[in-house]
Amino acid sequence: MNFKIPLSKPDISELEAKAVGEVLKTSRLSLGPNVVEFEKRLAQLAQVSYAVATNSGTAALHLIIRALNIAPGDEVITTPFSFISSSNCFVYEKAKPVFVDIDEKTFNIDTTKIEKAITPKTKVILAVDVFGLPADWENLERIAKKHSLFLIEDSAEAIGAEYKGRKCGSFGNAAIFSFYPNKQITTGEGGVILTNDKKIADYCRSSVNQGRKLEGEEWLWHERLGYNYRLNEMSSALGIAQLKRFSEIMEKRDRTAQFYLDFLKDEPALELPDPLHSWFVFVVKLERKLGGEKRDQIISYMAEKGIQCRPYFYPIHLQPFYRNEFGFNEGDFPVCEDIAGRTIALPFFGDLQREEIEFVSKNLKEAVRL
Numbered sequence: 232m233n234f235k236i237p238l239s240k241p242d243i244s245e246l247e248a249k250a251v252g253e254v255l256k257t258s259r260l261s262l263g264p265n266v267v268e269f270e271k272r273l274a275q276l277a278q279v280s281y282a283v284a285t286n287s288g289t290a291a292l293h294l295i296i297r298a299l300n301i302a303p304g305d306e307v308i309t310t311p312f313s314f315i316s317s318s319n320c321f322v323y324e325k326a327k328p329v330f331v332d333i334d335e336k337t338f339n340i341d342t343t344k345i346e347k348a349i350t351p352k353t354k355v356i357l358a359v360d361v362f363g364l365p366a367d368w369e370n371l372e373r374i375a376k377k378h379s380l381f382l383i384e385d386s387a388e389a390i391g392a393e394y395k396g397r398k399c400g401s402f403g404n405a406a407i408f409s410f411y412p413n414k415q416i417t418t419g420e421g422g423v424i425l426t427n428d429k430k431i432a433d434y435c436r437s438s439v440n441q442g443r444k445l446e447g448e449e450w451l452w453h454e455r456l457g458y459n460y461r462l463n464e465m466s467s468a469l470g471i472a473q474l475k476r477f478s479e480i481m482e483k484r485d486r487t488a489q490f491y492l493d494f495l496k497d498e499p500a501l502e503l504p505d506p507l508h509s510w511f512v513f514v515v516k517l518e519r520k521l522g523g524e525k526r527d528q529i530i531s532y533m534a535e536k537g538i539q540c541r542p543y544f545y546p547i548h549l550q551p552f553y554r555n556e557f558g559f560n561e562g563d564f565p566v567c568e569d570i571a572g573r574t575i576a577l578p579f580f581g582d583l584q585r586e587e588i589e590f591v592s593k594n595l596k597e598a599v600r601l
């Protein structure tokens with residue numbers, strides 16, 4: 232289906248086109264100066280010591296799991312309300328997902344329920360800054376410390392966000408961003424590992440590059456089981472250009488969000504998000520009686536008008552693989568399931584025009600009345 236107003240669109244200007252074009256004129260398409268500079272700028276943005284670029288956010292999460300030696304049978308406490316890779320990353324290593332239900336206001340993991348889920352096999356708490364809203368890092372840090380657990384921040388959706396004066400991407404033992412095209416900034420495909428721990432950084436730097444030694448040595452000599460998770464030079468140059476425009480991009484996204492908040496503020500059937508530092512998506516929550524099938528009808532109504540909306544997210548524990556592999560069922564995480572049944576992501580990007588936002592809002596108000 233071709234939508235008049237798509238769900239998302241990357242914010243690409245001439246600066247990006249030129250930067251990528253410049254790389255193509257050189258013969259250095261991988262392992263060149265652009266990835267080095269991109270990493271340096273990302274470490275500055277998140278205020279951490281080390282950044283290792285990867286070719287996806289998923290790859291970045293996987294390497295952190297490997298760096299922490301998570302092994303088969305280990306348990307990882309995480310949220311069921313997220314994009315699938317925040318769980319897949321440790322299931323790759325045969326660790327077991329232990330989901331903890333979410334807070335119905337913030338949609339983030341409910342830290343008051345974490346300690347009950349800890350067992351002798353628990354190794355890690357992996358929390359997600361869902362939709363750009365930071366998780367409850369103060370309590371997450373306290374609980375991780377008290378129980379000697381590793382802590383990972385999946386900040387794929389919160390580039391540039393802050394929590395109590397600290398930057399998202401700086402919490403826990405290590406964190407990630409993603410640069411998939413629907414994220415705040417993009418490299419086409421890409422991600423980054425962010426950490427203050429030199430051991431984790433060194434492991435990741437070698438492992439993105441086939442397990443090679445960090446310097447010296449033969450090109451075809453591999454000291455550990457590595458991967459090809461490298462970010463190429465074109466993507467890195469694109470990322471640098473996006474970071475140069477970072478405040479402009481974020482201001483445009485904020486402007487879009489403010490229009491929505493204004494156009495939709497009087498609609499009693501909707502609960503709107505609180506203002507954010509870093510808007511990833513614009514997700515509205517329908518009143519309970521509009522959940523489930525009604526929600527899907529609202530999305531179809533919008534689609535007929537050429538407006539792309541989406542349920543955001545389906546609970547991870549109810550995804551086919553997770554049900555089959557781990558035996559999760561409906562009712563396991565009732566808050567998550569309730570929220571997942573009545574949230575809708577509206578078209579959201581910086582170049583969305585005022586009239587388009589008004590058009591989406593008007594149609595949404597009609598849809599909830601039907």
Ligand SMILES: *Cc1c(COP(=O)(O)O)cnc(C)c1O
Binds near residue numbers: 290313314387421422
């Ligand atoms: C986008 C995203 C990722 C990583 O996605 P990639 O497409 O692999 O870059 C991980 N976690 C969350 C919560 C995400 O939204």
